[in-house]
Amino acid sequence: MSGVAYSAGGRAILADVAATFPGGRVSVVLGPNGAGKSTLLKIAAGLLAASAGDVSYGGRAVASFAPAELARTRALLSQHVELAFPLAVEDVVLMGRYPHFGRSPASRDRAVVDAALALVGIADRRRQAYPTLSGGEQQKTQLARVLAQIWSDERSGEPKALFLDEPTANLDVHHQIHILETARELARAGCTVVAVLHDLNTALEFGDRFLLLDAGRVVQMASRREELGADVLERVFQVRARAVADPGRGDVVWRFSR
Amino acid sequence: MARRLSYRQVYWALGTLLALSVLASTTIGAFTFTPREVLRYLSQALGFSPRLAADDLGRSVLVRLRLPRVLLGGLTGAVLGVSGTIMQGLFRNPIVEPGLAGTSACAALGASLMFVFGGTSLLAFASLGSLALPLLAFAGGFAATMLVYRVSSAFGRVNVFTLLLAGIAVNALCNAGTGYLSFIARDPQARNITFWNLGTFTTADWRGVALVAAAFAVCFVWTMRERKALNALMLGEDEAAALGFEPRALILRLIVVNTLMVAVDAALVGVIAFVGLVVPHLLRIARSADYRFLVPASALLGAALMEIVDVAARLVIRPGELPIGILTAVIGAPVFLAMLLHQQRASRMLGVTGD
Numbered sequence: 008m009s010g011v012a013y014s015a016g017g018r019a020i021l022a023d024v025a026a027t028f029p030g031g032r033v034s035v036v037l038g039p040n041g042a043g044k045s046t047l048l049k050i051a052a053g054l055l056a057a058s059a060g061d062v063s064y065g066g067r068a069v070a071s072f073a074p075a076e077l078a079r080t081r082a083l084l085s086q087h088v089e090l091a092f093p094l095a096v097e098d099v100v101l102m103g104r105y106p107h108f109g110r111s112p113a114s115r116d117r118a119v120v121d122a123a124l125a126l127v128g129i130a131d132r133r134r135q136a137y138p139t140l141s142g143g144e145q146q147k148t149q150l151a152r153v154l155a156q157i158w159s160d161e162r163s164g165e166p167k168a169l170f171l172d173e174p175t176a177n178l179d180v181h182h183q184i185h186i187l188e189t190a191r192e193l194a195r196a197g198c199t200v201v202a203v204l205h206d207l208n209t210a211l212e213f214g215d216r217f218l219l220l221d222a223g224r225v226v227q228m229a230s231r232r233e234e235l236g237a238d239v240l241e242r243v244f245q246v247r248a249r250a251v252a253d254p255g256r257g258d259v260v261w262r263f264s265r
Numbered sequence: 266m267a268r269r270l271s272y273r274q275v276y277w278a279l280g281t282l283l284a285l286s287v288l289a290s291t292t293i294g295a296f297t298f299t300p301r302e303v304l305r306y307l308s309q310a311l312g313f314s315p316r317l318a319a320d321d322l323g324r325s326v327l328v329r330l331r332l333p334r335v336l337l338g339g340l341t342g343a344v345l346g347v348s349g350t351i352m353q354g355l356f357r358n359p360i361v362e363p364g365l366a367g368t369s370a371c372a373a374l375g376a377s378l379m380f381v382f383g384g385t386s387l388l389a390f391a392s393l394g395s396l397a398l399p400l401l402a403f404a405g406g407f408a409a410t411m412l413v414y415r416v417s418s419a420f421g422r423v424n425v426f427t428l429l430l431a432g433i434a435v436n437a438l439c440n441a442g443t444g445y446l447s448f449i450a451r452d453p454q455a456r457n458i459t460f461w462n463l464g465t466f467t468t469a470d471w472r473g474v475a476l477v478a479a480a481f482a483v484c485f486v487w488t489m490r491e492r493k494a495l496n497a498l499m500l501g502e503d504e505a506a507a508l509g510f511e512p513r514a515l516i517l518r519l520i521v522v523n524t525l526m527v528a529v530d531a532a533l534v535g536v537i538a539f540v541g542l543v544v545p546h547l548l549r550i551a552r553s554a555d556y557r558f559l560v561p562a563s564a565l566l567g568a569a570l571m572e573i574v575d576v577a578a579r580l581v582i583r584p585g586e587l588p589i590g591i592l593t594a595v596i597g598a599p600v601f602l603a604m605l606l607h608q609q610r611a612s613r614m615l616g617v618t619g620d
Contacts, residue, residue: 054506078509088500091358092554102500105493106509134269136554138611149500156508170507 011060013046013223020046021223024060028216030166033191033200035214037207039244042220044203045172051201052083052170065166078106081168082153086176087146093136096148100124100133103155119158123151127189143182146174150186157198169193171202175209187213207244208261211235219243232258275552279565283339286572290335294579296326303327330469337469337533338575339568340477342540343485344530346567349541350559351488351523354495355414355516356423359546360604364538366428367409367435368524369531373461374439375405376532377446399476402532406524409435414520425608463590464537466575473533480529484522488560491519495556537590539597540567540574546600 013021021043028034028051036044049055050062053069062069064080072080082103090099100123104116112120124130127147137145157167171190175183187202191213194200204210210217211232219227219235221243229235240248240261250259270278292298298306306324308314316324349362356366363369379401413435417428443461459465494515497505502512544567548559571589574596578587 049503052507054503074511075509078507081507083503083507085501085503088504090499092353092499093549094496094499094554098496098553098555099500102493102497102508105497 008051008057008062009060011047011050011057011062013043013050013055013058019223021050021057024220024223024225026051026218026225026228028168028199028201030168030199031194031197032215033194033202033213034216034218035210036201036203036218036220037210038220038226041222043223044220047220048170048172048201048203052081052168053077054083064168075106078156080157080165081170082156083170083172084149084153084174085172086174087142087178088149089145090137093138095133096129096135096137096140097124097133099137099148100151100155103152103158106156119155120151123155123158126154127151127185143178143185146178146182146186150174150189154189154193159196159198166197166199168199168201171200171204173203173205176205183209207240207263211261270552272552272558275558275562276565279562279569283565283569283572286569286576287335287339290338290572290576291327291331293576294331295584296323296331298323298327298331333469333471333474334466334575335572336474337477338466338571340474340481341464341466341530341534341537342544342567342569342571343564344477344481344526344567345537345540345571346544346563346565347481347485347488347560348523348527349543349567350545350556350563351495351519352541353545354498354556355519355523356417356425356428357499357501358423358425358428359549360425360542360601360608361428362539362541363406363523363527363531364536364541365436365601366413366432367439368406368527369536369538370436370439370443371409372402372406372524372528372531373536374442374446375401375403375528377443377450377461378405379532381446381450398532399480399529402528403525405439406528406531407520409439410520410524414516459588461535463588464535464593465588466534467586468533477526477530477533480526484526485560485564487518487522491515491522492556492560495519495560499554535588535590537571537593539593539601540571542604543597543600544570546604 009025011021011024012019024047036047038044046055050057053062053072056070069077097120100120101112101116103123104112104119108116121130124133127150129144129147129151132140132144137148140148153169157169159167169190174186178186187209190200190202194215202214204213214232217227217229217232217235218225219229219239226243227235227239237248237250244263246263246265249262249264251262253260288300291303292300302323305314306320306327309316309320309324310328345363352361352363352366353359376398379398413428413431416431417423417425440462447461460468494505494510497508497510498512498515505512505515544563545559548562548566552558552562574589574592578589578592581587
């Protein structure tokens with residue numbers, strides 16, 4: 008995307024944002040509350056039209072995609088979704104295949120649902136009603152749904168993208184790691200993964216590249232986590248930041264204080 | 266857990282229930298027919314066998330009174346069942362239906378305007394002839410649904426308590442309007458306020474059946490095409506958009522389709538509450554919350570339930586009959602309260618209030 012701006016109700020949310028999210032990498036969008044992270048993600052995912060600027064996938068403008076075609080190309084996993092209705096887990100995951108079939112699912116769609124359920128490890132819950140699952144299992148179901156949506160088609164092998172909007176908010180550590188590692192494996196297989204994450208240490212651990220936003224502008228684009236220094240984090244988040252060595256892993260963990 | 270019924274089994278069960286309830290509704294009443302008589306009168310009326318003078322009365326009662334009533338009842342049940350299903354998808358909440366949200370009451374207000382002023386003050390509408398009634402009813406129902414939807418879904422999320430309160434306000438306003446109109450009306454049907462508030466099939470005729478059937482057919486076919494989108498909408502508007510649906514346009518289409526069939530129906534039979542609430546609820550318990558199943562199944566179950574209720578309405582205070590809405594409220598209101606309690610408990614457990 009280049010020169011992207013967005014304003015709502017006369018207030019500028021994003022101004023002149025340029026970014027590239029390459030395939031095979033996990034790009035993390037960082038920034039304080041109100042920096043425009045979620046807006047940026049929605050624009051990148053084609054859910055929101057930018058007021059100015061261009062967004063394209065592999066050189067093709069996002070606006071030129073038909074809605075169903077776009078839905079076969081990229082998926083969105085957002086914060087934990089609650090359902091008011093007792094839909095079965097497998098029926099939720101099947102929704103990921105809706106852009107792929109007309110009236111009824113083909114055998115390929117059913118096979119993808121099975122594979123996605125198995126991949127996230129909830130195949131044994133497939134008949135259970137979604138609202139009866141724990142929050143973590145519900146989010147695994149949503150992950151299986153978005154995986155089914157952009158499940159790589161061996162024949163075409165087109166590049167796919169996964170957008171994550173704080174997918175681990177309110178989840179326990181086990182489910183956080185499970186969901187983020189699954190997304191990282193997807194990136195290793197060639198998919199473009201773009202994530203908005205709140206927790207800085209989680210973000211630094213999980214991401215390959217970092218886009219730091221503040222007040223709707225790009226502050227820094229870092230392609231290695233070492234490039235993000237204490238000074239810039241302190242300035243953007245208005246905290247004191249201190250790097251603490253983690254000898255077991257040979258890297259650092261950030262501690263923040265007022 | 267017991268083994269789940271297959272969708273095919275559920276459809277067969279619902280189809281059988283509908284067939285039996287239609288048979289009961291056709292034969293039972295102030296004038297009782299045996300199934301054999303029904304067949305004989307029908308074949309005479311359709312010209313397959315010579316008309317016998319001795320059968321004139323029975324044939325006339327069956328064809329002019331009973332059959333339109335049975336068909337109008339079944340269609341009304343189907344309309345209300347499908348409408349409840351649509352509205353619950355629209356508001357993403359299982360305790361919505363056209364009666365509670367004010368759609369039916371406002372449609373009835375529109376229709377009663379036509380009955381009272383038709384041909385005099387509303388000259389523009391009078392020139393539209395027989396379309397004026399459904400049009401005015403549609404305008405009323407559409408205004409009510411949009412208003413309630415806008416108020417309750419401000420800030421992106423549907424708040425169920427705001428929704429119910431908005432529904433109460435809209436219902437009160439529309440009932441006041443209809444009450445006033447029925448008070449000043451000269452038309453005997455419009456003067457009958459129970460007709461508007463509690464619904465009845467006693468005025469059924471073939472013209473009404475044709476109108477409701479046409480509205481239902483169009484809306485049902487359309488809704489069947491939106492089933493995947495209704496499912497996706499359960500996840501939220503952003504998620505539905507990410508799956509390739511356009512939520513804003515979808516919601517508007519659903520409101521139009523839903524209002525159209527509910528309005529035409531309410532203009533002819535009045536307001537019948539709670540059917541739209543109970544039907545999808547029963548189906549979710551019986552089998553699934555998947556709209557690909559709920560939409561057709563709610564048409565079948567709605568029709569069957571309405572036939573059964575109508576038979577009961579004819580039997581309870583024989584030889585008189587109860588307004589339909591009394592019976593649907595007796596059955597539906599406790600279900601509604603139970604569902605409300607269930608939601609309250611669920612939100613308490615999650616530590617949230619309000620929605």
